[in-house]
Amino acid sequence: MKALQIVKYGKIKDSLSINEVEKPSLKPNDILVEVKAVSLNPIDYKIVEGKLKDMISLNLPITIGFDVSGVVIEKGASVNNFEIGDEIYSRVPQEQMGTIAELVSVNSDLVAKKPKNSSFEEAAGLPLxxxxxxxxxxxxxxxxxxxxxxxxxxxxxxxxxxxxxxxxxxxxxxxxxxxxxxxxxxxxxxxxxxxxxxxxxxxxxxxxxxxxxxxxxxxxxxxxxxxxxxxxxxxxxxxxxxxxxxxxxxxxxxxxxxxxxxxxxxxxxxxTWMQPDAEQLNSISKMVENGDIKPIVDLIYSFEDSIDAYLYLATERAKGKVIISMS
Ligand SMILES: NC(=O)c1ccc[n+]([C@@H]2O[C@H](COP(=O)([O-])OP(=O)(O)OC[C@H]3O[C@@H](n4cnc5c(N)ncnc54)[C@H](OP(=O)(O)O)[C@@H]3O)[C@@H](O)[C@H]2O)c1
CATH class of the missing domain: 3.40.50.720 (NAD(P)-binding Rossmann-like Domain)
Structure with missing residues (x-):
């Protein structure tokens, strides 16, 4: 499968590359998600630029991205809170970083069903x-x-x-x-x-x-x-x-x-140093469904244009969320 990877620390355009990587493995409590959309966050480019090296140690190359929306296509033996076909979203934990890929495995305790009235692109912008x-x-x-x-x-x-x-x-x-x-x-x-x-x-x-x-x-x-x-x-x-x-x-x-x-x-x-939390994601879904929160999407890029999406986010002028659509 294809994934956007950090290959070295430095400038965004020299340090990210779309590579062929292995399909993620599943632990008993993980679900495998066919990724539909991801959103970018400043933490992603700060990692690429090497600014968080002391706090987040990584073995490069590694797939980037924390926010995801998509469809459950496989589940580990212990997963009983999701079914194949569920439309979900998540901010994955640091050890599962790597949502900008065709598939991602996520601990099902940190996943929620996406708001029913949101597109995958809108939902991907909400978790982090x-x-x-x-x-x-x-x-x-x-x-x-x-x-x-x-x-x-x-x-x-x-x-x-x-x-x-x-x-x-x-x-x-x-x-x-x-x-x-x-x-x-x-x-x-x-x-x-x-x-x-x-x-x-x-x-x-x-x-x-x-x-x-x-x-x-x-x-x-x-x-x-x-x-x-x-x-x-x-x-x-x-x-x-x-x-x-x-x-x-x-x-x-x-x-x-x-x-x-x-x-x-x-x-x-x-x-606050944000922590993934499925209960809060469920409450976000309710607030979006009842109209209290409207997802704000600025620009949607294709997977092939992921690096341009990061360059735009790094201008610090984004208006709401910058999204990559995988479909
Ligand atoms: N601690 C945590 O867990 C955590 C979690 C998430 C984010 N963060 C950090 O929080 C910060 C914000 O994240 P974000 O995702 O909201 O970033 P963002 O979407 O990239 O923020 C871009 C926005 O910032 C506005 N802006 C820039 N300078 C401004 C200024 N001087 N006064 C008012 N508005 C200004 C811009 O508006 P204009 O174009 O109008 O200036 C633009 O709309 C980042 O540093 C991020 O790393 C921390």
Whole structure:
């Protein structure tokens, strides 16, 4: 079968190649999926560029990709929650990375039936971004009437997070550039801040929560705009000490600059490192089926054009999800 593989670390166009590889083997709890669509995520190109070498060690060449939608065509002896022919989606665990392929085996505990009203392309864009948004927002207990700023509302995670926060009854501010303002507003955000023409720190103040999807100075600046006792939930910033321990960073200490900001505002600060979760995927399916969440697809590429899809994602200008259709 054919698969998109990382052959070396470096620039995307020199480091990825469509290769002939062996059909994946099945463990007793795995299902074999005929892949219909996959979505790309920044973690994929960060791996290719070698930026995550210390955290994720790989033997190259290796097939890339974490998100998948498709059809169950075989199942291991212990699988009793799926049948041949089921239409599923998943964010596969790290040890099963390799969804950009004609076939993929996945631990069935991390799989859910895709939303009935979504195409395979729409469904493939939901797992990693949806799980990330839910885990990051629930880690700070988002609730009705919370005033929240979600950075990068036009991104994969941001476009899901806006819809999830609105479904929870929050009051949502979000940042995006001028060209995306209208469609991001249509996702339900109460106030879309055009970062090309406005200073978000002047518009969104005294917030209950900032969802930091950008890192660097955005993490530190979040403390300027939360209220006393407010919360900063990040997916792109520095780890909090508890999460660092869970990630195996035993010696990690929160930098003084960050701990001072937390102390000054009596704030809660939390990094989410997304974990695959079938129960949450099932709840995403329900939210899509009842109309609370609309999958946002930007561009769909063919498998043969996978490298172009990665080059586009790496511009950091994608509007929703970048998808590869395998059919
Ligand atoms: N910790 C985790 O488990 C986890 C999980 C998923 C993702 N992540 C990380 O979270 C980040 C976001 O992921 P993603 O999938 O949402 O990325 P993405 O879809 O590639 O984000 C692209 C979007 O970011 C917007 N953007 C870029 N710079 C911006 C700025 N300064 N202000 C406002 N918007 C800006 C762009 O909008 P404009 O064109 O309008 O600027 C574009 O729509 C990535 O760094 C990713 O690695 C972490």
């Amino acid at each position: 971004t949806g799980l990330t948004a839910i885990q990051a927002l629930e880690s700070v207990g988002i609730k009705e009437n919370d005033r929240i700023l979600i950075h990068a509302g036009s991104g994969g995670v941001g476009s899901f997070a806006i819809q999830y926060a609105k479904a929870k009854g929050a009051i949502v501010y979000t940042t995006t550039s001028s060209k995306n303002v209208d469609w991001v507003k249509a996702l339900g955000a109460d106030r879309v801040i055009d970062y090309k023409t406005e200073d978000y720190k002047e518009v969104a103040k005294n917030l209950d929560i900032v969802f930091d999807t950008l890192g660097d100075e955005y993490t530190f600046d979040a403390f300027e705009i939360i209220k006393e006792g407010g919360k900063v939930t990040t997916i792109a910033g520095l780890p909090d000490e508890e999460t660092a321990k869970q990630m195996g960073m035993k010696e990690y200490k929160l930098p003084e600059k960050l701990s001072k900001l937390i102390e000054k505002k009596a704030a809660i600060y939390k990094l």
